[in-house]
Amino acid sequence: MANEQERLQKVIAQSGVTSRRKAEKLIEEGKVKVNGQVVTTLGTKVSSDDKVEVNGVPLEKEEPVYYLLYKPRGVISSVKDDKNRKVVTDYLPEIEQRVFPIGRLDYDTSGLLLLTNDGDFANLLMHPKHKIDKVYVAKTKGIPDKEALRQMKKGIVSEGERLRASYVKILSTDAKKNTAIVKIVLHEGKNRHIRRMMEALQYPVDKLKREEYAFLNLHGLNAGEWRELTPHEVKKLRTLAEENVK
Structure with a gap:
Protein backbone atom coordinates (compact mmCIF):
# COMPACT_ATOMS: atom_id res chain seq x y z
CA MET A 1 0.00 0.00 0.00
CA ALA A 2 1.36 3.42 -1.01
CA ASN A 3 0.14 5.13 2.14
CA GLU A 4 1.20 2.48 4.65
CA GLN A 5 2.92 4.27 7.53
CA GLU A 6 6.09 3.31 9.37
CA ARG A 7 8.09 4.87 12.17
CA LEU A 8 10.41 7.62 10.98
CA GLN A 9 13.57 6.11 12.50
CA LYS A 10 12.84 2.80 10.76
CA VAL A 11 12.40 4.52 7.41
CA ILE A 12 15.73 6.34 7.87
CA ALA A 13 17.49 3.09 8.84
CA GLN A 14 16.04 1.24 5.85
CA SER A 15 17.31 3.95 3.53
CA GLY A 16 20.89 3.01 4.38
CA VAL A 17 21.84 6.37 5.90
CA THR A 18 22.55 4.98 9.36
CA SER A 19 21.38 2.53 12.00
CA ARG A 20 18.01 2.96 13.70
CA ARG A 21 19.65 3.91 16.99
CA LYS A 22 21.64 6.70 15.33
CA ALA A 23 18.53 7.73 13.37
CA GLU A 24 16.73 8.27 16.68
CA LYS A 25 19.56 10.52 17.84
CA LEU A 26 19.41 12.55 14.61
CA ILE A 27 15.65 13.03 15.10
CA GLU A 28 16.12 14.19 18.70
CA GLU A 29 18.86 16.60 17.57
CA GLY A 30 16.46 18.24 15.09
CA LYS A 31 18.37 17.11 12.01
CA VAL A 32 15.40 15.41 10.35
CA LYS A 33 12.63 17.10 8.37
CA VAL A 34 9.34 15.65 7.14
CA ASN A 35 7.67 17.64 4.35
CA GLY A 36 9.89 20.61 5.17
CA GLN A 37 9.14 20.61 8.90
CA VAL A 38 11.66 19.64 11.59
CA VAL A 39 10.48 16.57 13.53
CA THR A 40 11.96 15.76 16.95
CA THR A 41 9.35 13.29 18.23
CA LEU A 42 10.45 9.65 18.19
CA GLY A 43 7.76 7.33 16.88
CA THR A 44 6.46 9.82 14.31
CA LYS A 45 5.01 7.83 11.43
CA VAL A 46 5.46 8.60 7.76
CA SER A 47 4.28 7.09 4.48
CA SER A 48 5.99 6.69 1.13
CA ASP A 49 4.29 9.93 0.03
CA ASP A 50 6.12 11.96 2.68
CA LYS A 51 9.36 13.76 1.85
CA VAL A 52 12.01 12.97 4.47
CA GLU A 53 15.32 14.84 4.74
CA VAL A 54 18.29 14.01 6.96
CA ASN A 55 20.83 16.81 7.40
CA GLY A 56 19.22 18.52 4.41
CA VAL A 57 19.62 15.50 2.13
CA PRO A 58 16.43 13.81 0.81
CA LEU A 59 16.11 10.09 1.56
CA GLU A 60 16.19 7.66 -1.30
CA LYS A 61 15.03 4.12 -0.64
CA GLU A 62 17.78 1.62 -1.44
CA GLU A 63 17.57 -2.09 -1.98
CA PRO A 64 19.13 -3.84 1.03
CA VAL A 65 22.60 -5.29 0.41
CA HIS A 130 21.98 -11.85 20.42
CA LYS A 131 24.64 -14.32 21.68
CA ILE A 132 26.09 -14.81 18.21
CA ASP A 133 29.53 -16.46 18.37
CA LYS A 134 32.39 -14.27 17.19
CA VAL A 135 35.58 -16.31 17.02
CA TYR A 136 38.96 -14.62 17.37
CA VAL A 137 42.53 -15.90 17.28
CA ALA A 138 45.04 -13.90 19.32
CA LYS A 139 48.82 -14.07 19.54
CA THR A 140 49.79 -13.16 23.11
CA LYS A 141 53.03 -12.08 24.70
CA GLY A 142 53.40 -14.62 27.45
CA ILE A 143 51.60 -17.96 27.78
CA PRO A 144 48.32 -17.69 29.75
CA ASP A 145 48.03 -20.21 32.58
CA LYS A 146 44.89 -22.07 33.67
CA GLU A 147 43.96 -19.37 36.17
CA ALA A 148 44.12 -16.71 33.46
CA LEU A 149 41.84 -18.76 31.21
CA ARG A 150 39.42 -19.22 34.09
CA GLN A 151 39.42 -15.47 34.78
CA MET A 152 38.70 -14.73 31.11
CA LYS A 153 35.58 -16.88 31.24
CA LYS A 154 34.53 -15.57 34.64
CA GLY A 155 35.00 -11.94 33.61
CA ILE A 156 37.46 -9.14 34.31
CA VAL A 157 36.50 -5.59 35.25
CA SER A 158 38.26 -2.95 33.17
CA GLU A 159 37.35 0.75 33.17
CA GLY A 160 34.08 -0.07 34.92
CA GLU A 161 33.07 -2.73 32.38
CA ARG A 162 33.00 -6.49 32.83
CA LEU A 163 34.86 -8.15 29.99
CA ARG A 164 34.49 -11.88 29.53
CA ALA A 165 34.94 -14.62 26.96
CA SER A 166 32.37 -17.33 26.27
CA TYR A 167 35.09 -19.83 25.36
CA VAL A 168 38.89 -19.87 25.53
CA LYS A 169 41.42 -22.42 24.31
CA ILE A 170 45.17 -22.31 23.83
CA LEU A 171 45.88 -23.58 20.30
CA SER A 172 49.68 -23.56 20.49
CA THR A 173 52.62 -22.18 22.45
CA ASP A 174 56.20 -21.19 21.73
CA ALA A 175 58.27 -21.53 24.91
CA LYS A 176 61.39 -19.97 23.34
CA LYS A 177 59.57 -16.83 22.22
CA ASN A 178 57.21 -16.97 25.23
CA THR A 179 54.13 -16.52 23.03
CA ALA A 180 50.83 -18.34 22.63
CA ILE A 181 48.09 -18.61 20.02
CA VAL A 182 44.73 -18.42 21.78
CA LYS A 183 41.23 -19.02 20.43
CA ILE A 184 38.68 -16.69 22.07
CA VAL A 185 34.92 -16.66 21.50
CA LEU A 186 32.89 -13.56 22.36
CA HIS A 187 29.12 -13.04 22.42
CA GLU A 188 29.48 -9.29 22.82
CA GLY A 189 32.12 -6.95 21.56
CA LYS A 190 33.02 -3.97 23.71
CA ASN A 191 35.67 -1.46 22.68
CA ARG A 192 39.09 -3.23 22.53
CA HIS A 193 37.42 -6.08 24.42
CA ILE A 194 40.07 -8.78 24.01
CA ARG A 195 43.09 -6.47 24.16
CA ARG A 196 41.89 -4.84 27.40
CA MET A 197 41.05 -8.22 28.92
CA MET A 198 44.47 -9.68 28.10
CA GLU A 199 46.33 -6.53 29.19
CA ALA A 200 44.58 -6.75 32.57
CA LEU A 201 45.90 -10.31 32.91
CA GLN A 202 49.37 -9.19 31.78
CA TYR A 203 49.32 -11.20 28.56
CA PRO A 204 49.20 -8.36 26.00
CA VAL A 205 47.97 -9.14 22.50
CA ASP A 206 50.48 -8.85 19.67
CA LYS A 207 48.10 -9.80 16.84
CA LEU A 208 44.34 -10.30 16.71
CA LYS A 209 42.09 -11.64 13.99
CA ARG A 210 38.35 -12.38 13.87
CA GLU A 211 38.05 -15.64 11.95
CA GLU A 212 34.34 -16.42 12.26
CA TYR A 213 31.02 -14.65 12.78
CA ALA A 214 28.27 -17.15 13.58
Missing part, protein backbone atom coordinates in the same frame (compact mmCIF):
# COMPACT_ATOMS: atom_id res chain seq x y z
CA TYR A 66 24.84 -7.42 2.63
CA TYR A 67 28.60 -7.93 2.34
CA LEU A 68 31.39 -9.80 4.10
CA LEU A 69 34.80 -8.09 4.14
CA TYR A 70 38.17 -9.46 5.20
CA LYS A 71 39.29 -6.31 7.00
CA PRO A 72 43.07 -5.76 6.97
CA ARG A 73 44.98 -4.38 9.95
CA GLY A 74 45.42 -0.61 10.02
CA VAL A 75 41.91 0.20 8.76
CA ILE A 76 39.13 2.08 10.56
CA SER A 77 35.74 0.33 10.92
CA SER A 78 33.82 3.37 9.71
CA VAL A 79 32.59 5.04 6.53
CA LYS A 80 34.81 8.12 7.05
CA ASP A 81 37.66 9.27 9.26
CA ASP A 82 38.51 12.84 10.27
CA LYS A 83 42.22 11.95 10.24
CA ASN A 84 41.97 10.77 6.63
CA ARG A 85 42.95 7.19 7.48
CA LYS A 86 41.79 4.26 5.38
CA VAL A 87 38.25 3.08 6.20
CA VAL A 88 36.50 -0.22 5.47
CA THR A 89 34.24 1.23 2.76
CA ASP A 90 37.35 2.15 0.76
CA TYR A 91 37.54 -1.57 -0.11
CA LEU A 92 34.09 -1.54 -1.75
CA PRO A 93 34.38 1.46 -4.11
CA GLU A 94 32.14 -0.05 -6.80
CA ILE A 95 29.21 -0.46 -4.38
CA GLU A 96 26.59 2.20 -5.14
CA GLN A 97 24.64 1.77 -1.89
CA ARG A 98 25.69 3.63 1.27
CA VAL A 99 26.82 0.67 3.34
CA PHE A 100 28.17 0.80 6.89
CA PRO A 101 29.85 -1.81 9.14
CA ILE A 102 27.82 -3.94 11.53
CA GLY A 103 29.71 -3.38 14.76
CA ARG A 104 33.41 -2.80 14.47
CA LEU A 105 36.88 -4.28 14.52
CA ASP A 106 39.66 -2.25 16.15
CA TYR A 107 42.19 -0.44 13.96
CA ASP A 108 44.89 -3.05 14.62
CA THR A 109 42.54 -6.04 14.37
CA SER A 110 41.98 -7.90 11.11
CA GLY A 111 39.29 -10.33 10.04
CA LEU A 112 35.64 -10.84 9.25
CA LEU A 113 33.44 -7.74 9.18
CA LEU A 114 29.88 -7.46 7.85
CA LEU A 115 28.60 -4.38 6.03
CA THR A 116 25.08 -3.46 4.99
CA ASN A 117 22.71 -0.59 4.28
CA ASP A 118 19.95 -2.34 6.26
CA GLY A 119 19.77 -0.58 9.64
CA ASP A 120 17.20 -2.98 11.09
CA PHE A 121 19.36 -5.99 10.21
CA ALA A 122 22.42 -4.32 11.73
CA ASN A 123 20.56 -3.51 14.96
CA LEU A 124 19.28 -7.05 15.21
CA LEU A 125 22.77 -8.55 14.96
CA MET A 126 24.21 -6.00 17.42
CA HIS A 127 21.48 -6.56 20.02
CA PRO A 128 23.20 -7.14 23.39
CA LYS A 129 21.29 -10.40 23.88
CA PHE A 215 28.53 -19.71 10.73
CA LEU A 216 30.46 -17.35 8.41
CA ASN A 217 34.22 -17.55 7.85
CA LEU A 218 36.95 -16.06 5.66
CA HIS A 219 37.57 -19.08 3.41
CA GLY A 220 38.57 -18.06 -0.10
CA LEU A 221 39.31 -14.42 0.80
CA ASN A 222 42.55 -12.53 1.26
CA ALA A 223 42.89 -9.38 3.38
CA GLY A 224 41.05 -6.52 1.67
CA GLU A 225 38.77 -8.82 -0.37
CA TRP A 226 35.00 -9.10 0.03
CA ARG A 227 31.97 -11.00 -1.19
CA GLU A 228 28.23 -10.56 -1.11
CA LEU A 229 26.27 -12.67 1.38
CA THR A 230 23.81 -15.09 -0.19
CA PRO A 231 20.08 -14.66 0.51
CA HIS A 232 20.24 -17.92 2.48
CA GLU A 233 23.07 -16.58 4.67
CA VAL A 234 21.17 -13.36 5.36
CA LYS A 235 18.03 -15.28 6.28
CA LYS A 236 20.01 -17.66 8.50
CA LEU A 237 21.71 -14.76 10.34
CA ARG A 238 18.37 -13.02 10.87
CA THR A 239 16.76 -16.22 12.18
CA LEU A 240 19.70 -16.92 14.49
CA ALA A 241 19.62 -13.42 15.99
CA GLU A 242 15.81 -13.40 16.38
CA GLU A 243 15.88 -16.76 18.14
CA ASN A 244 18.48 -15.48 20.60
CA VAL A 245 16.60 -12.32 21.62
CA LYS A 246 13.21 -13.95 22.23
Whole structure:
Protein backbone atom coordinates (compact mmCIF):
# COMPACT_ATOMS: atom_id res chain seq x y z
CA MET A 1 0.00 0.00 0.00
CA ALA A 2 1.36 3.42 -1.01
CA ASN A 3 0.14 5.13 2.14
CA GLU A 4 1.20 2.48 4.65
CA GLN A 5 2.92 4.27 7.53
CA GLU A 6 6.09 3.31 9.37
CA ARG A 7 8.09 4.87 12.17
CA LEU A 8 10.41 7.62 10.98
CA GLN A 9 13.57 6.11 12.50
CA LYS A 10 12.84 2.80 10.76
CA VAL A 11 12.40 4.52 7.41
CA ILE A 12 15.73 6.34 7.87
CA ALA A 13 17.49 3.09 8.84
CA GLN A 14 16.04 1.24 5.85
CA SER A 15 17.31 3.95 3.53
CA GLY A 16 20.89 3.01 4.38
CA VAL A 17 21.84 6.37 5.90
CA THR A 18 22.55 4.98 9.36
CA SER A 19 21.38 2.53 12.00
CA ARG A 20 18.01 2.96 13.70
CA ARG A 21 19.65 3.91 16.99
CA LYS A 22 21.64 6.70 15.33
CA ALA A 23 18.53 7.73 13.37
CA GLU A 24 16.73 8.27 16.68
CA LYS A 25 19.56 10.52 17.84
CA LEU A 26 19.41 12.55 14.61
CA ILE A 27 15.65 13.03 15.10
CA GLU A 28 16.12 14.19 18.70
CA GLU A 29 18.86 16.60 17.57
CA GLY A 30 16.46 18.24 15.09
CA LYS A 31 18.37 17.11 12.01
CA VAL A 32 15.40 15.41 10.35
CA LYS A 33 12.63 17.10 8.37
CA VAL A 34 9.34 15.65 7.14
CA ASN A 35 7.67 17.64 4.35
CA GLY A 36 9.89 20.61 5.17
CA GLN A 37 9.14 20.61 8.90
CA VAL A 38 11.66 19.64 11.59
CA VAL A 39 10.48 16.57 13.53
CA THR A 40 11.96 15.76 16.95
CA THR A 41 9.35 13.29 18.23
CA LEU A 42 10.45 9.65 18.19
CA GLY A 43 7.76 7.33 16.88
CA THR A 44 6.46 9.82 14.31
CA LYS A 45 5.01 7.83 11.43
CA VAL A 46 5.46 8.60 7.76
CA SER A 47 4.28 7.09 4.48
CA SER A 48 5.99 6.69 1.13
CA ASP A 49 4.29 9.93 0.03
CA ASP A 50 6.12 11.96 2.68
CA LYS A 51 9.36 13.76 1.85
CA VAL A 52 12.01 12.97 4.47
CA GLU A 53 15.32 14.84 4.74
CA VAL A 54 18.29 14.01 6.96
CA ASN A 55 20.83 16.81 7.40
CA GLY A 56 19.22 18.52 4.41
CA VAL A 57 19.62 15.50 2.13
CA PRO A 58 16.43 13.81 0.81
CA LEU A 59 16.11 10.09 1.56
CA GLU A 60 16.19 7.66 -1.30
CA LYS A 61 15.03 4.12 -0.64
CA GLU A 62 17.78 1.62 -1.44
CA GLU A 63 17.57 -2.09 -1.98
CA PRO A 64 19.13 -3.84 1.03
CA VAL A 65 22.60 -5.29 0.41
CA TYR A 66 24.84 -7.42 2.63
CA TYR A 67 28.60 -7.93 2.34
CA LEU A 68 31.39 -9.80 4.10
CA LEU A 69 34.80 -8.09 4.14
CA TYR A 70 38.17 -9.46 5.20
CA LYS A 71 39.29 -6.31 7.00
CA PRO A 72 43.07 -5.76 6.97
CA ARG A 73 44.98 -4.38 9.95
CA GLY A 74 45.42 -0.61 10.02
CA VAL A 75 41.91 0.20 8.76
CA ILE A 76 39.13 2.08 10.56
CA SER A 77 35.74 0.33 10.92
CA SER A 78 33.82 3.37 9.71
CA VAL A 79 32.59 5.04 6.53
CA LYS A 80 34.81 8.12 7.05
CA ASP A 81 37.66 9.27 9.26
CA ASP A 82 38.51 12.84 10.27
CA LYS A 83 42.22 11.95 10.24
CA ASN A 84 41.97 10.77 6.63
CA ARG A 85 42.95 7.19 7.48
CA LYS A 86 41.79 4.26 5.38
CA VAL A 87 38.25 3.08 6.20
CA VAL A 88 36.50 -0.22 5.47
CA THR A 89 34.24 1.23 2.76
CA ASP A 90 37.35 2.15 0.76
CA TYR A 91 37.54 -1.57 -0.11
CA LEU A 92 34.09 -1.54 -1.75
CA PRO A 93 34.38 1.46 -4.11
CA GLU A 94 32.14 -0.05 -6.80
CA ILE A 95 29.21 -0.46 -4.38
CA GLU A 96 26.59 2.20 -5.14
CA GLN A 97 24.64 1.77 -1.89
CA ARG A 98 25.69 3.63 1.27
CA VAL A 99 26.82 0.67 3.34
CA PHE A 100 28.17 0.80 6.89
CA PRO A 101 29.85 -1.81 9.14
CA ILE A 102 27.82 -3.94 11.53
CA GLY A 103 29.71 -3.38 14.76
CA ARG A 104 33.41 -2.80 14.47
CA LEU A 105 36.88 -4.28 14.52
CA ASP A 106 39.66 -2.25 16.15
CA TYR A 107 42.19 -0.44 13.96
CA ASP A 108 44.89 -3.05 14.62
CA THR A 109 42.54 -6.04 14.37
CA SER A 110 41.98 -7.90 11.11
CA GLY A 111 39.29 -10.33 10.04
CA LEU A 112 35.64 -10.84 9.25
CA LEU A 113 33.44 -7.74 9.18
CA LEU A 114 29.88 -7.46 7.85
CA LEU A 115 28.60 -4.38 6.03
CA THR A 116 25.08 -3.46 4.99
CA ASN A 117 22.71 -0.59 4.28
CA ASP A 118 19.95 -2.34 6.26
CA GLY A 119 19.77 -0.58 9.64
CA ASP A 120 17.20 -2.98 11.09
CA PHE A 121 19.36 -5.99 10.21
CA ALA A 122 22.42 -4.32 11.73
CA ASN A 123 20.56 -3.51 14.96
CA LEU A 124 19.28 -7.05 15.21
CA LEU A 125 22.77 -8.55 14.96
CA MET A 126 24.21 -6.00 17.42
CA HIS A 127 21.48 -6.56 20.02
CA PRO A 128 23.20 -7.14 23.39
CA LYS A 129 21.29 -10.40 23.88
CA HIS A 130 21.98 -11.85 20.42
CA LYS A 131 24.64 -14.32 21.68
CA ILE A 132 26.09 -14.81 18.21
CA ASP A 133 29.53 -16.46 18.37
CA LYS A 134 32.39 -14.27 17.19
CA VAL A 135 35.58 -16.31 17.02
CA TYR A 136 38.96 -14.62 17.37
CA VAL A 137 42.53 -15.90 17.28
CA ALA A 138 45.04 -13.90 19.32
CA LYS A 139 48.82 -14.07 19.54
CA THR A 140 49.79 -13.16 23.11
CA LYS A 141 53.03 -12.08 24.70
CA GLY A 142 53.40 -14.62 27.45
CA ILE A 143 51.60 -17.96 27.78
CA PRO A 144 48.32 -17.69 29.75
CA ASP A 145 48.03 -20.21 32.58
CA LYS A 146 44.89 -22.07 33.67
CA GLU A 147 43.96 -19.37 36.17
CA ALA A 148 44.12 -16.71 33.46
CA LEU A 149 41.84 -18.76 31.21
CA ARG A 150 39.42 -19.22 34.09
CA GLN A 151 39.42 -15.47 34.78
CA MET A 152 38.70 -14.73 31.11
CA LYS A 153 35.58 -16.88 31.24
CA LYS A 154 34.53 -15.57 34.64
CA GLY A 155 35.00 -11.94 33.61
CA ILE A 156 37.46 -9.14 34.31
CA VAL A 157 36.50 -5.59 35.25
CA SER A 158 38.26 -2.95 33.17
CA GLU A 159 37.35 0.75 33.17
CA GLY A 160 34.08 -0.07 34.92
CA GLU A 161 33.07 -2.73 32.38
CA ARG A 162 33.00 -6.49 32.83
CA LEU A 163 34.86 -8.15 29.99
CA ARG A 164 34.49 -11.88 29.53
CA ALA A 165 34.94 -14.62 26.96
CA SER A 166 32.37 -17.33 26.27
CA TYR A 167 35.09 -19.83 25.36
CA VAL A 168 38.89 -19.87 25.53
CA LYS A 169 41.42 -22.42 24.31
CA ILE A 170 45.17 -22.31 23.83
CA LEU A 171 45.88 -23.58 20.30
CA SER A 172 49.68 -23.56 20.49
CA THR A 173 52.62 -22.18 22.45
CA ASP A 174 56.20 -21.19 21.73
CA ALA A 175 58.27 -21.53 24.91
CA LYS A 176 61.39 -19.97 23.34
CA LYS A 177 59.57 -16.83 22.22
CA ASN A 178 57.21 -16.97 25.23
CA THR A 179 54.13 -16.52 23.03
CA ALA A 180 50.83 -18.34 22.63
CA ILE A 181 48.09 -18.61 20.02
CA VAL A 182 44.73 -18.42 21.78
CA LYS A 183 41.23 -19.02 20.43
CA ILE A 184 38.68 -16.69 22.07
CA VAL A 185 34.92 -16.66 21.50
CA LEU A 186 32.89 -13.56 22.36
CA HIS A 187 29.12 -13.04 22.42
CA GLU A 188 29.48 -9.29 22.82
CA GLY A 189 32.12 -6.95 21.56
CA LYS A 190 33.02 -3.97 23.71
CA ASN A 191 35.67 -1.46 22.68
CA ARG A 192 39.09 -3.23 22.53
CA HIS A 193 37.42 -6.08 24.42
CA ILE A 194 40.07 -8.78 24.01
CA ARG A 195 43.09 -6.47 24.16
CA ARG A 196 41.89 -4.84 27.40
CA MET A 197 41.05 -8.22 28.92
CA MET A 198 44.47 -9.68 28.10
CA GLU A 199 46.33 -6.53 29.19
CA ALA A 200 44.58 -6.75 32.57
CA LEU A 201 45.90 -10.31 32.91
CA GLN A 202 49.37 -9.19 31.78
CA TYR A 203 49.32 -11.20 28.56
CA PRO A 204 49.20 -8.36 26.00
CA VAL A 205 47.97 -9.14 22.50
CA ASP A 206 50.48 -8.85 19.67
CA LYS A 207 48.10 -9.80 16.84
CA LEU A 208 44.34 -10.30 16.71
CA LYS A 209 42.09 -11.64 13.99
CA ARG A 210 38.35 -12.38 13.87
CA GLU A 211 38.05 -15.64 11.95
CA GLU A 212 34.34 -16.42 12.26
CA TYR A 213 31.02 -14.65 12.78
CA ALA A 214 28.27 -17.15 13.58
CA PHE A 215 28.53 -19.71 10.73
CA LEU A 216 30.46 -17.35 8.41
CA ASN A 217 34.22 -17.55 7.85
CA LEU A 218 36.95 -16.06 5.66
CA HIS A 219 37.57 -19.08 3.41
CA GLY A 220 38.57 -18.06 -0.10
CA LEU A 221 39.31 -14.42 0.80
CA ASN A 222 42.55 -12.53 1.26
CA ALA A 223 42.89 -9.38 3.38
CA GLY A 224 41.05 -6.52 1.67
CA GLU A 225 38.77 -8.82 -0.37
CA TRP A 226 35.00 -9.10 0.03
CA ARG A 227 31.97 -11.00 -1.19
CA GLU A 228 28.23 -10.56 -1.11
CA LEU A 229 26.27 -12.67 1.38
CA THR A 230 23.81 -15.09 -0.19
CA PRO A 231 20.08 -14.66 0.51
CA HIS A 232 20.24 -17.92 2.48
CA GLU A 233 23.07 -16.58 4.67
CA VAL A 234 21.17 -13.36 5.36
CA LYS A 235 18.03 -15.28 6.28
CA LYS A 236 20.01 -17.66 8.50
CA LEU A 237 21.71 -14.76 10.34
CA ARG A 238 18.37 -13.02 10.87
CA THR A 239 16.76 -16.22 12.18
CA LEU A 240 19.70 -16.92 14.49
CA ALA A 241 19.62 -13.42 15.99
CA GLU A 242 15.81 -13.40 16.38
CA GLU A 243 15.88 -16.76 18.14
CA ASN A 244 18.48 -15.48 20.60
CA VAL A 245 16.60 -12.32 21.62
CA LYS A 246 13.21 -13.95 22.23
